[in-house]
Every structure is written in C-alpha cells, then in structure tokens.
Amino acid sequence: MKAFTLDHAPNADTALAAMGQGATAIAGGTNLVDLMKLQVATPERLVSIRRTGLDTIGYDGDGLRIGALVTNADCAADMRVRQDWPLLSQAILAGASPQLRNRATTGGNLCQRTRCGYFTDTTQACNKREPGTGCAAREGFNRIHAVLGTSEACIATYPGDMAVALLALDAVVLTQGPFGLRQIPLAMFHREPGEDPSRDNVLQPGELITAVKLPAPTGGRQVYRKVRDRASYAFALVSVAVDLTMEQGRIARCALAFGSLGTVPWRDPAVEAVLVGEVPSPALFAQAAEILLRDARGFGANDFKIPLAARALAATLAQATKG
Amino acid sequence: MHLPLSDMYNQPDERNRLDHMRQGVIGKPLDRPEGPLKVSGTATYAAEWRIAGCVDGVLVLASIAQGQVSAIHRDDVLAREGVLAVIADPAMTRRSAQGMAAKAPQQDAARVEYFGQPVALVVAQTFEQARDAALALRIDYTDASDPAPFDPHGSGVKVEAPSDSKPVEGGDLDQAMETAAFSIDVEYETPGHASAAMEPHATIAQWQGDNLVLHGSYQMLAYNVKEIADCLGIAADKVRIIAPYVGGGFGSKLGITHEAVSAAIAARELGRPVRVVMTRQQVFQTVMRRSETRQRVRLAADPAGRLIGLGHEALVSNLPGEKFAEPVTQATEFLYGGENRLLKVEVARISRLTAGSVRAPGEAVGMQVLEAAMDELAEKIGIDPIDLRKRNLPATVPVEGTPYSSRMLTQALEEGVKAFGWSARQTRPCQTREGEWWIGMGMASAARVNMMVPAQARVTLRADGSALVETDQTDIGTGTYAILGQIAGEMLGLPIAQVTVTLGDTAFPAGAGSGGSFGAISTGSAVMRACEAIRETLAKRLGCDETDLALKDGSASGPGGESRGLPDLLDGHDLVETGSIKPGKTAKEFSQASYGAFFAEVAVHAFTGEVRVRRMTGAFGFGRVLNAKTARSQCLGGMVWGIGSALTEELAFDTRDGHLVNHDLAEYHVPVHADVPAIEVILLEERDAAASPLQAKGVGELGICGAAGAIANAVYNACGVRVRSFPLTLDKIIPALPDPFASAV
Known part of the structure; x- marks a missing residue:
C-alpha cells in the first residue's frame, strides 16, 4: 500500500471540492482498500464520504430514493424494498458476506471493479489496470470471464449482483459533479470495454453518486437467481434477474437482466420482446436464450457460461411464470 | 531420567494401562483448555508478539518463472522513507522444506525456479513501507538455460519414478483384466490444492548473542530448528522456536519456509528483531501445493464381485529434483484385495511452487478416486457398493502378507448404513427429483495409514499434587492441549483442572510435532510413559507394585487399602520424568491404519448443475478415542475438506x-458455512495395541480420506452424471444432465 492521506467530508459539497482537487472518494472501502493493498489502485488522497449524510432511504413519488451511503445490509433489510422491490433485496443478499454487506454501500457497490485475476495481479498484462499492456486473460485462465460485450482489449465481467437487479428494475443513478446534477439510467451507467477498458462506468472525474432511484413498483413477480461455485461468498458464474407479470396465462410484461455474463450488467430488449405476449413454455425459453446468446463468444475456460446462461434463464422463467 | 520401557515400540503393549486407571477423564468430551483464549482473541499468535525494536520485512516475489537474478536495484527503494534494508542473501530459501526434512531446503533464492518465488526481503520501519518498497524493487533477470515446462500434461515433460518409493507389483494385472467377469479401466483427475490455513506464515526473529529466538507458526518444531540452523550454518542448539498457538497448518507448516530464514538473516544483518508475515497471496504462491494428479484405475472382478486385479497408477508433479511425490496409492496398498496388481506413482518435473504435504497427502486424493472407481465397478456388477467393499477385505495385506493390527471398516460400513438410512437409496440414478433438484446418495470407505514418530515429553508431578506437561509438541488447532492433559490426568489420578499443559517451545523435550495425524499418539505415548515412571516412584513410596497403585483425585491407594494424598507422598519435592517413544518393530510387523465409511446425500440442480451436499454421515474407527469432542471435530473438519x-x-x-x-x-x-450441511460423526471405540501404548491411532486426517468419493458417487446417483475430474464444478456436469423439463419441476 502506498502512503495516502484521508479526510472526512462532512457533506457532499466538501467531498466534491476535494475530488475536484484529485482526491478519490471512499465509502465502505470493501473493494478499494483491497486494491490499494495490491497497488492495483494507488490514490494519494482519499476523501471519505461516510459522514456526508447520504445514507437515507425515502419515497420519491411512487418510487424510492436510496442514498449512496446506504449500506447493502440496510438496503436489503428495508421493509419498503422487501415488499415492493424484493428483487433488489434478493440480489444484495446473494452477494458477499454479512460482514461485507454491513460495510459496503449502494454507490460503492455500483463502482466495484472486476475480479479478473489478471487485473488484480500487477505482474500480468491488463488493459483495464494499465492501458496498452494487453489482456492476459483472453488466452489465460478465463473461467469467470464474460461471453458478451467483450472486446479485443478486455473480457472482464462486472462482478456484482445489486446492479443486475437495479438494471431489471429500471433504476436511475443520481450524481453530482463539476458540471452539476445528472440522472443516469442504470442501463447507461456501466461501460462496455471497447478500446478503453480502464473506465468501468460513465462517471466523470470529480463526479459523485449521491443516490439511486427506483421507479414505482411494477407489482410483478421478481426473482433473482445466482448460479455459483459454492453456496455463499462466491461471485456469480451467471445470474438472472427477472421482474415479470402474467396475464391470462401469457407473459404481459417482462424485464430481464443478467450478471457475470457480460462485461457489464446485461439487458437485451430483444429477449424481452420475444417473451411478451407469449404462453410460457420450454421452447419459448430456449428461443429467448438463443436471442440472448446470439453474439456470445467464449474464450475457452468460460465456454460453459453460454449453455449455463440458457439453463439459468429457463429455470428462472419457469419459476417466475409458474401457476 | 528414568525410563522403565524401551524407547522403541517393538511389541504391542497389551497391558492397556489407560483402561485400568481410575480418574475417568480419558476419552471424555472435555473442552480445550485454551479455547477461551482463542475465541476471545487473547491467544498470542506468531505475528502478535510485541517485541521492542521489531521492524517489518516483506518478501519480494519474482515476476518471472525461471531464470537468474542478475541485478537488484536497491538504491531506489533504500532512499524511501522508513526503508532499512534490502536483503538478498544466498542463504535465503527458494523452496520450502518438506515435512521432517530436518535440514535446509533448496537455498540460493537468486535462482528462480517458479513464478512468484521469493528472491529478496525488504525491511522497513512499518509493514506498509516494506510492502510498498517490495513492490517497487526493480530486479533484472537473465533467462534460464534449461527451463522446465509449466504444464504437467503438456509435451516435452520429463517424467520420473519417485526416488523413495517403488511400484507394488503382483501377478499379472493385464491377464486379470482380460479374464475378469467385470472390469473397469478409468482415468480420473484431481487438481492442485492449497493448505489454506487461516493464519498466514509468520516469524519474528530475534538474536540474543549467537542464539536465535523465533516466534513463529510451524507444525514440527524439533525438525524446524534443524532446518533453520542448517540454512544459517549454525548449531541447532543455538535456535529456539516458540509457537504455543498455531492457526492451522494442514501440511504447509511441517517444514520451514521463506519467511523464517529471511527474518533470521535480516535480524542478524540489522542487529534488531525482524518480523516477516506473508501476505495471503504470498502463502498461496510460494509455500506448498498439493500436486494435481492424473490417476488410472483398473479393477477386475470375478463373477461374485471379488477383485482379482487392481491397478492404480498416478502421475503427479513437482519441481526438478524434489523428492516428495504425492503418495496417491498409499491406502490402495492395503485396503482391498486383488492379487494381480500394479500400484505406481510417477512424477512430472515442472515449474510450479514446491509440491508437498497438504491435508492427508496420498489418501485425500487417492482414496476419493479409488472409491469413485469402486462405485463404477459396483454398478457394473449390479451389487450394492457396500457389499462390494465387504467382499474385498483381504485377510492380510496383498503381496506383502502383513497382518492388520485392527480394522474397523466392516463395523463402520454397518453403523453408517444404519445411521444414514442407506436402505432408502435408489439403485439407479435420476430416480428422485425434488423441485429443481435431483437427489442422490453415495458412500465411500475411509482409510488413512497410522504413523508413529519419535517423541518426548516431560511430566512434573509438583509437590502440591498438581501436574505439568511440557513438550515442544504444537497444537495447530487440533486439541493437543486437551488430550495431553487428559492422558496425564488419567495416569496420575488428577482432575483435569490440576493438570497444566505447556506446548510449542523447543526449550522443552522434543515432541512429535503436528502432522500426518501422528501428534496425538506419539507425544501422547511419551506423556503416558513419563507418567508411568512417576507412578513407579509413587508406588515404591506407598509400598506397593505400580500395577496395584490406584490414583484418583489426588490420592494414592494400594491393594491393602493404604491411602495417602499426593502432597504427603511427595513430601515437598517435585517428581520429574521424561517419557520417550520411537517407532519400532510394530510399525513394520503390522499394517496399521484408521478406517471408516462416508455417506453423503447431495442435491444436483437439474438446470444449472450446481451441487449442494444435503447431509453427511461418517463412522470412524481409530483405536481409543482420547477426547470425544476434539476427535469429533477432527472428523467434522476432515469431511468439510x-x-x-x-x-x-x-x-x-x-x-x-x-x-x-x-x-x-x-x-x-x-x-463456506452454507456449503456445510448437518454432518453426523460416529466414533467407534476400539483398542489397537500395535499402534501405540495408548491403544489409539491417528484421526486428524481420516475424515477427508475418501469423503469426496462419497460425494461424487452421490452426484452420479442423483443425476446420472459421472464426472471423472475433480472438483465437480457445474461446467463438468451440465453437458450430460438430462433434460430438466422432462421430469416435473
């Protein structure tokens, strides 16, 4: 770890001022501190935003506004979330461990970085960590890597669960930065790597997440299915978030998002389009999977994610459309 | 020193003394005396000792796989704040010492043999300064002239026979395979494993004149002292190791590794104490791995399901010249019959960190494959897997003809069948579906060789009638403090509160150390013998034969009803005796092993292929149970592994x-916790006089030896997918799963 300074900002404006002078925001630190120990991240100046007061949950019209500093544990346990947006609660509880969820925050979780073993090992080539060095994962041990949205430069996944649920729920990320306030739909928040994998999301330098806004509840059936190597404390191999409404035996409305499948939380309108208006059946689910995975490409050790995603989707749709 | 018995354990001690004592503490499920310290964070582990003037060192790892260090650019980092030294000494190790090496491992860290090998140490005022400087240190390398390949199964790999073991050959296996009514010939793979002990390797080195004191995390101190002394070129009696608490070892701390030697060198160079704690990543990258294995198993059976042929051949790997070869076939040698046999291990020479002992070397991976193959054979023959095992228990060890000291396998199978409810198992796979999950059951035998190693312990019966046990034996989380106290308490007739056990200091007599499941029986026997010597003296003072002496609750009584309190008999003086034991003829004349049986019920997700264990039962026979609680914990832990x-x-x-x-x-x-279901452990009491005077055998590793086979067999029984490559991750299962929609969801 490199030497660094740490200041506590009493409010968002102070934090933004510090960030404007080059400080890196730190909230729970569950990811950033690990990366600092490995010198994958080497900030010289940290500004803690834990005392900025952005840690409340409140209604916002029919929707819900979740402060950036609300911990994952508090968000998952919130009665409003559990009743009307249970998908979010399920997704959060599927991730990490109780200790981490007590510390990790809503904004920080959205910004967590990939767990690609080549990204976290400074002896290895990684365009995300060090642009221009290459991607050692493409030809390496890439079992946990993406099959959608990859580029020559990078095949790393966004690893989290919470963002996948937020994507299916049409959440919006609220930010404050040098150019004022922004409302960024979750679907636009994370960046596919393209030629520049170093930036995971569209946040500008000095821009701070202040809250996440959920639109009015859909009243649909919500299921988060996380497929993983062990029963807890493991990142998803594939996850599926669905929010779906049945009417007269047909799928009337459907939002689907996928985790650990793409380089970003993945949503594909064409998949939802093929399902809406149809009577659920294994054949329909297979058709949806075919559309989802039409451009999927494996890199060897992660080839299995393609059939696995189809299977996870079928199981999730069968569960959400049953009875 | 008074030794009433030969050190060498040449004849089974049929006197079974412990069963004739009066105190009634042996075998009881007593708590560990040090447990409260550990769970309250007040037991002092290696890195936690506060030593004045101590500074921190961090190892620098090579960023190449093979080559030679040609230049170390020290000046850059020496100019940094807090940095005190960059150590690159020819005495630094490039490999870890194997268990019981008692001499230096490969030194000269400037020669890089595998990626991430330590090549230098940076010392600074603080750990963070040292770690930063270690990452910043620039090192130049030249290429290796004769590099070893990285893939044990790639082309151009040199494959050798191990230097210290020979194949077991008998009859004509090929012929047996040809004439067998039923046969299988299958290849399995197991991956490399890490010990993954919770406490990373750590040492604080401090010189006191010519004497070196190490606070460290090691398993076998008497050997570790010699390894360190040999590395440094000093006499072993100049080195003292203090390691009262060790946060897990699982083989990775049997021999010394890089942090110990480099800390000692740095402390000498700087003239002050130096602490070196490995990071988690460094432990994984540099200490010790279990080799991956590729195993061919051939089983040939007659029409009645009796084995006529047994082949078990394994390819493992290690660094060039390294002696250790994962002894994959160790239990196959004695477990089942089949006179026509070929058991063989070969080693591929590759560039990866040192391969050595990790959690039951040999049986852990050998048994899981053998037991999975036995399941395949049982299915082919069309008999219950339990029956196949029972039909193939030989009267003596095949080829060798050695008798078994004791063998509880049949009892374990039968007790396990009852407790687990094995009769509910469906014979064919894919018969039980619960929602999205296929449910299945599997079983496997357990076997692990029993070993005794030389051990000594000193017991003091203090004038006040309390007792003190002293040995350098370590407790790596296994319950050694508890069981040694129980042995002494039982032999000397003292309530457990009257016995103090002090461990993990080479100032005390050399115990066995912790490893190979031998610590309890070896050091426990030494404690018992020291107590016997004390009993002799007490008996003399009371005027009776030692065998007639009854000790209970601090009082001594003889056959004639005469009775005196211990303080009275001791008359103001301590009685001090050192007990000693060494393996002798019993080790060669008997096949000694602990046995058991595993039963597992698993759920396999019909869509995703995820496997979750729903419940497990293990029944184990390992001689006398010294403490029913710590023994059960050992078995539980093994099954979790x-x-x-x-x-x-x-x-x-x-x-x-x-x-x-x-x-x-x-x-x-x-x-993790969520992966571990309700596990039932059944302890089968037996007495094995050939194994030790305690009548006990090793239990520490038994719980893993075959457990994975039971789970793999249950997976097959659940969903009909036979995966011959461990671990059974879902990517290997989904290609062969039946259509999830074909059966009702």
Missing part, C-alpha cells in the same frame, strides 16, 4: 508462465 475437494477447491495455474491465478480465499474456494 472432503466437500471442498469434491466440489470447489482447485489451484488454477496459467500454463503459459506457471503463475497461480487464484491466490486468495475469494477465488480459491474452500467450503
């Missing part, structure tokens, strides 16, 4: 440069 070996654990090496990709506990998946 079995879950890991079956389903999740795998070292992932990049075969382009041999570097370890998953070098932390987030990506190297040991089972």
Whole structure:
C-alpha cells in the first residue's frame, strides 16, 4: 500500500471540492482498500464520504430514493424494498458476506471493479489496470470471464449482483459533479470495454453518486437467481434477474437482466420482446436464450457460461411464470 | 531420567494401562483448555508478539518463472522513507522444506525456479513501507538455460519414478483384466490444492548473542530448528522456536519456509528483531501445493464381485529434483484385495511452487478416486457398493502378507448404513427429483495409514499434587492441549483442572510435532510413559507394585487399602520424568491404519448443475478415542475438506508462465458455512495395541480420506452424471444432465 492521506467530508459539497482537487472518494472501502493493498489502485488522497449524510432511504413519488451511503445490509433489510422491490433485496443478499454487506454501500457497490485475476495481479498484462499492456486473460485462465460485450482489449465481467437487479428494475443513478446534477439510467451507467477498458462506468472525474432511484413498483413477480461455485461468498458464474407479470396465462410484461455474463450488467430488449405476449413454455425459453446468446463468444475456460446462461434463464422463467 | 520401557515400540503393549486407571477423564468430551483464549482473541499468535525494536520485512516475489537474478536495484527503494534494508542473501530459501526434512531446503533464492518465488526481503520501519518498497524493487533477470515446462500434461515433460518409493507389483494385472467377469479401466483427475490455513506464515526473529529466538507458526518444531540452523550454518542448539498457538497448518507448516530464514538473516544483518508475515497471496504462491494428479484405475472382478486385479497408477508433479511425490496409492496398498496388481506413482518435473504435504497427502486424493472407481465397478456388477467393499477385505495385506493390527471398516460400513438410512437409496440414478433438484446418495470407505514418530515429553508431578506437561509438541488447532492433559490426568489420578499443559517451545523435550495425524499418539505415548515412571516412584513410596497403585483425585491407594494424598507422598519435592517413544518393530510387523465409511446425500440442480451436499454421515474407527469432542471435530473438519475437494477447491495455474491465478480465499474456494450441511460423526471405540501404548491411532486426517468419493458417487446417483475430474464444478456436469423439463419441476 502506498502512503495516502484521508479526510472526512462532512457533506457532499466538501467531498466534491476535494475530488475536484484529485482526491478519490471512499465509502465502505470493501473493494478499494483491497486494491490499494495490491497497488492495483494507488490514490494519494482519499476523501471519505461516510459522514456526508447520504445514507437515507425515502419515497420519491411512487418510487424510492436510496442514498449512496446506504449500506447493502440496510438496503436489503428495508421493509419498503422487501415488499415492493424484493428483487433488489434478493440480489444484495446473494452477494458477499454479512460482514461485507454491513460495510459496503449502494454507490460503492455500483463502482466495484472486476475480479479478473489478471487485473488484480500487477505482474500480468491488463488493459483495464494499465492501458496498452494487453489482456492476459483472453488466452489465460478465463473461467469467470464474460461471453458478451467483450472486446479485443478486455473480457472482464462486472462482478456484482445489486446492479443486475437495479438494471431489471429500471433504476436511475443520481450524481453530482463539476458540471452539476445528472440522472443516469442504470442501463447507461456501466461501460462496455471497447478500446478503453480502464473506465468501468460513465462517471466523470470529480463526479459523485449521491443516490439511486427506483421507479414505482411494477407489482410483478421478481426473482433473482445466482448460479455459483459454492453456496455463499462466491461471485456469480451467471445470474438472472427477472421482474415479470402474467396475464391470462401469457407473459404481459417482462424485464430481464443478467450478471457475470457480460462485461457489464446485461439487458437485451430483444429477449424481452420475444417473451411478451407469449404462453410460457420450454421452447419459448430456449428461443429467448438463443436471442440472448446470439453474439456470445467464449474464450475457452468460460465456454460453459453460454449453455449455463440458457439453463439459468429457463429455470428462472419457469419459476417466475409458474401457476 | 528414568525410563522403565524401551524407547522403541517393538511389541504391542497389551497391558492397556489407560483402561485400568481410575480418574475417568480419558476419552471424555472435555473442552480445550485454551479455547477461551482463542475465541476471545487473547491467544498470542506468531505475528502478535510485541517485541521492542521489531521492524517489518516483506518478501519480494519474482515476476518471472525461471531464470537468474542478475541485478537488484536497491538504491531506489533504500532512499524511501522508513526503508532499512534490502536483503538478498544466498542463504535465503527458494523452496520450502518438506515435512521432517530436518535440514535446509533448496537455498540460493537468486535462482528462480517458479513464478512468484521469493528472491529478496525488504525491511522497513512499518509493514506498509516494506510492502510498498517490495513492490517497487526493480530486479533484472537473465533467462534460464534449461527451463522446465509449466504444464504437467503438456509435451516435452520429463517424467520420473519417485526416488523413495517403488511400484507394488503382483501377478499379472493385464491377464486379470482380460479374464475378469467385470472390469473397469478409468482415468480420473484431481487438481492442485492449497493448505489454506487461516493464519498466514509468520516469524519474528530475534538474536540474543549467537542464539536465535523465533516466534513463529510451524507444525514440527524439533525438525524446524534443524532446518533453520542448517540454512544459517549454525548449531541447532543455538535456535529456539516458540509457537504455543498455531492457526492451522494442514501440511504447509511441517517444514520451514521463506519467511523464517529471511527474518533470521535480516535480524542478524540489522542487529534488531525482524518480523516477516506473508501476505495471503504470498502463502498461496510460494509455500506448498498439493500436486494435481492424473490417476488410472483398473479393477477386475470375478463373477461374485471379488477383485482379482487392481491397478492404480498416478502421475503427479513437482519441481526438478524434489523428492516428495504425492503418495496417491498409499491406502490402495492395503485396503482391498486383488492379487494381480500394479500400484505406481510417477512424477512430472515442472515449474510450479514446491509440491508437498497438504491435508492427508496420498489418501485425500487417492482414496476419493479409488472409491469413485469402486462405485463404477459396483454398478457394473449390479451389487450394492457396500457389499462390494465387504467382499474385498483381504485377510492380510496383498503381496506383502502383513497382518492388520485392527480394522474397523466392516463395523463402520454397518453403523453408517444404519445411521444414514442407506436402505432408502435408489439403485439407479435420476430416480428422485425434488423441485429443481435431483437427489442422490453415495458412500465411500475411509482409510488413512497410522504413523508413529519419535517423541518426548516431560511430566512434573509438583509437590502440591498438581501436574505439568511440557513438550515442544504444537497444537495447530487440533486439541493437543486437551488430550495431553487428559492422558496425564488419567495416569496420575488428577482432575483435569490440576493438570497444566505447556506446548510449542523447543526449550522443552522434543515432541512429535503436528502432522500426518501422528501428534496425538506419539507425544501422547511419551506423556503416558513419563507418567508411568512417576507412578513407579509413587508406588515404591506407598509400598506397593505400580500395577496395584490406584490414583484418583489426588490420592494414592494400594491393594491393602493404604491411602495417602499426593502432597504427603511427595513430601515437598517435585517428581520429574521424561517419557520417550520411537517407532519400532510394530510399525513394520503390522499394517496399521484408521478406517471408516462416508455417506453423503447431495442435491444436483437439474438446470444449472450446481451441487449442494444435503447431509453427511461418517463412522470412524481409530483405536481409543482420547477426547470425544476434539476427535469429533477432527472428523467434522476432515469431511468439510472432503466437500471442498469434491466440489470447489482447485489451484488454477496459467500454463503459459506457471503463475497461480487464484491466490486468495475469494477465488480459491474452500467450503463456506452454507456449503456445510448437518454432518453426523460416529466414533467407534476400539483398542489397537500395535499402534501405540495408548491403544489409539491417528484421526486428524481420516475424515477427508475418501469423503469426496462419497460425494461424487452421490452426484452420479442423483443425476446420472459421472464426472471423472475433480472438483465437480457445474461446467463438468451440465453437458450430460438430462433434460430438466422432462421430469416435473
């Protein structure tokens, strides 16, 4: 770890001022501190935003506004979330461990970085960590890597669960930065790597997440299915978030998002389009999977994610459309 | 020193003294005396000693796989704040010492043999300064002249016979395979494993004149002292190791490794104490791995399901010249019949960190494959897997003809069948579906060799009638403090509160150390013998034969009803005796092993292929149970490792440069709480006089030896997918799963 300074900002404006002078925001630190120990991240100046007061949950019209500093544990346990947006609660509880969820925050979780073993090992080539060095994962041990949205430069996944649920729920990320306030739909928040994998999301330098806004509840059936190597404390191999409404035996409305499948939380309108208006059946689910995975490409050790995603989707749709 | 018995354990001690004592503490499920310290964070582990003037060192790892250090650019980092020294000494190790080496491992760290090998040490005022400087240190290398390949199964790999073991050959296996009514010939693979002890390797080195004191985390202190002394070129009696608490070892701390030697060198160079704690990643990358294995198993059976042929051949790997070869076939030698046999291990020479002992070397991976193959044979013959095992228990060890000291396998199978409810198992796979899950049951035998190693312990019966046990034996989380106290309490007739056990200091007599499941029986026997010597003296003073002496609750009584309190008999003086034991003829004249049986019920997800263990039962016979609670915990822990070996654990090496990709506990998946279901442990009491005077055998590793096989067999029984490559991750299962919609969801 490199030497660094740490200041506590009493409010968002102070934090933004510090960030404007080059400080890196730190909230729970569950990811950033690990990366600092490995010198994958080497900030010289940290500004803690834990005392900025952005840690409340409140209604916002029919929707819900979740402060950036609300911990994952508090968000998952919130009665409003559990009743009307249970998908979010399920997704959060599927991730990490109780200790981490007590510390990790809503904004920080959205910004967590990939767990690609080549990204976290400074002896290895990684365009995300060090642009221009290459991607050692493409030809390496890439079992946990993406099959959608990859580029020559990078095949790393966004690893989290919470963002996948937020994507299916049409959440919006609220930010404050040098150019004022922004409302960024979750679907636009994370960046596919393209030629520049170093930036995971569209946040500008000095821009701070202040809250996440959920639109009015859909009243649909919500299921988060996380497929993983062990029963807890493991990142998803594939996850599926669905929010779906049945009417007269047909799928009337459907939002689907996928985790650990793409380089970003993945949503594909064409998949939802093929399902809406149809009577659920294994054949329909297979058709949806075919559309989802039409451009999927494996890199060897992660080839299995393609059939696995189809299977996870079928199981999730069968569960959400049953009875 | 008064030794009433020969050191060498040449004849089974049929006197079975412990069963004739009066105190009634032996075998009881007593708590560990040090437990409260550990759970309250007040037991002092290696890195936690506060030593004045101590500074921190961090190892620098090579960023190449093979070559020679040609230049170290010290000046850059020496100019940094807090940095005190950059140590690159020819005495620094490049490999870890194997268990019981008692001499230096390969030194000269400037020669790089595998990716991430330590090549230098940076010392600074603080750990963070040292770590930063270690990452910043620039090192130049020249290429290796004769590099070893990275992939044990790639082309151009040199494959050798191990230097210290020979194949077991008998009859004509090929012929047996041809004439067999039923046969299988299958190849299985197991991946590399890490010990993954909770406490990373750590040493604080402090010189006092010519004497070196190490606070460290090691398993076998008497050997470790010699290893360190040999590395430094000093006499072993100049080295003292203090290690009262060790946060797990699982083989990785049997021999010394890089942090110990470099701390000692740095402390000498700087003239002040130096602490070196390895990071988690460094432990994974540099200390010790279990080799991956490729195993061919051939089983040939007659029409009645009796084995006429047994082949078990394994390819393992290690660094060039390294002696250790994962002894995959160790239990296959004695477990089942089949006079026509070929058991063989070969070693591929590759560039990866040292391969050595990790959690039951040999049986852990050998048994899980053998037992999975036995399941395949049982299915082919069309008999219950239990019956196949029972039909193949030989009267003596095949080829050798050695008798068994004792063997509780049949009882374990029968007790396990009852407790688990094996009769509910469906014979054919894919018969039980609960919602999205296929349910299945599997079983496997357990076997692990029993070993005794030389051990000594000193017992003092103090004038006040309390007792003190002293040995350098370590407690690596296994319950050694508890059981040694119980042995002394039983032999001397003292309530457990009257016995103090002090461990982990080489100032005390040399115990066995912790490893190979031998610590309890070896050092326990030494404690028992010291107590016997004390009893002799007490008996004399009371005027009776030692065998007639009854000691209970601090009082001594003889056959004639005469009775005196211990303080009275001791008359103001301590009685001090050192007990000693060494393996003797019983080790060669008997086949000694602990046995058991595993039963597992698993659920396999019909869509995703995820496997979750729903329940497990293990029944184990390992001689006398010294403490029913700690023994049960050992068995539980072993079965949890079995879950890991079956389903999740795998070292992932990049075969382009041999570097370890998953070098932390987030990506190297040991089972977590949610993976561990209700586990039932059945302890089968027996007495084995050939194994030790205690009548006890080793139990520490038994719980893993075959456990993964039971889980793999249950997976097959659940969903009909036979995976011959461990761990059974879902990617290997989904290609062969039946249509999930074909059966009702």
